[in-house]
Amino acid sequence: MASARLLLQGSDGSQDQHRGKDSSKTIISAAVYLPYKEPNPIPTQLEGLVNHSIQHKMDIIIGCDANAHHVIWGSSDTNRRGEKVLEYLVSSPLQLLNRGNSPTFVNARRGEVIDITLATNTASNHIANWHVSNEISLSDHRYICFNYGTTRVDTTTIRRNPKHTDWVNYSKDLKILLGDPECKLNSTLDIELEADRLSKTITQAWTDNCPAKEIKPKKVPWWNKELEALKRETRIAFNRAKARNDYSDYSKKLTEYHKAVRKTKRKSWTDHCGLISSLPESMRLTKELSLAKVSKTKTRNSQNLGKKRHALWLPNIFQAQLSST
Missing domain, CATH: 1.20.58 (Methane Monooxygenase Hydroxylase; Chain G, domain 1)
Structure with missing residues (x-):
């Protein structure tokens, strides 16, 4: 596991520096917020962080709530803030990783793409499968996911088995997404555009209802x-x-x-x-021990840690029982 060291915290973003045990390459991960009311959308802290990464030859990955619209990263329109952000990106060593136009921000009034993911050239070469997750995020902002590796990530590693498709919900979603044709089919171009939309809609409805093989949701008791x-x-x-x-x-x-x-x-x-x-003390001990089953795949260190914890707890349990008798 990579270690992390906090570099900076502030209203405009927080950054962590990571260095893997098997690599001398340092990666800076940053979460940046661009206040909507600021006349200049690019804060000096962001510029300083990017310059720092260049001077010290570090890779950087930035998750940014830009509060800006531009069709380049999938927004429905372009505003002045979006133009200023794009001007900065063009003049910087950062690459835009956004793909598609799935909304990253959704509230009662609208859905829009205002969150962007940025990375330096070297870091972007190790990033693949960037997408907006369909998982419910419990926030107005949706989850943005991607794969990162020290080597180029093969995007074909995510597979879906048609046998696991929820065909009932697939049919419901497809009916909702298809709707009516967006335009009259009066020319060959209209037909090609509608066919492309139909293909993308069918693919989206299927992927939404056919889980990827690698995704294994955690089991929680609630x-x-x-x-x-x-x-x-x-x-x-x-x-x-x-x-x-x-x-x-x-x-x-x-x-x-x-x-x-x-x-x-x-x-x-x-x-x-x-x-x-x-529960009585003895039953609590039994329950604790029954929940402490060590998997065969765990390391010897984790097993020793579990033994030490119970070794420290046992005297307290029996001391409590002796004092009560």
Whole structure:
């Protein structure tokens, strides 16, 4: 695992410096926010960070809430802030990694691409599969994902098995996304554009309902069928909102999903704490030991750590039982 050292924190962004154990190459990862009301969208801190990486020959990857529109990174239009940001990018060593036009920011009024991912030339060569995730993020901003490796990443490593497709929801999503033709098919060009849209729509509906092989969601004790159903409804609401360009219903459904997740998490934690505190000391010890099963794939160090923890805890348990008797 790479180590991290905080370089800078401020209202305009935070940066971490990483150095892998097997590599002498240093990578700076930065989260940058560009305030919407600032006349100059590019802060001096960002320029200083980029110049620092150039002077010290470091790679840099930046996740940026730009609050700026430009068709170059998939926005529906271009504004003056977007033009200024693009002017800076053209004059800098940074590469724009955004692909497609899937909204990165969604609220009750609109969906828009205002978040951009930037990287230096060398770092961008190791980045692949940049995409806006369909996972619900519990925020107005959606998750942005990509693969990074010390060698070029093969984008074909993500595979989907058609046998695992949810065909019921695929049909529902496809019906919502298709809608009516965007224009009259009066020429060969119109037909080609509509065919291209149809192809992309079918692909999107399928990928949304056929999970990638590498994605293995973590099992959490609070997840249940009700949340799964709400998550599916929220995703359908998002697809419908994107097709109609009206995000009011999606915003309500997302808020409902947020509240349900928070309520379920709190209840699960309360039930867990109540169960543990109500158990006698000996039963608590048994439960703790039963949960401490060490996987065969774990290292010897992690096994020794588990033994030390229980070795420290055992005397306290039996001392408590002796004092009570």
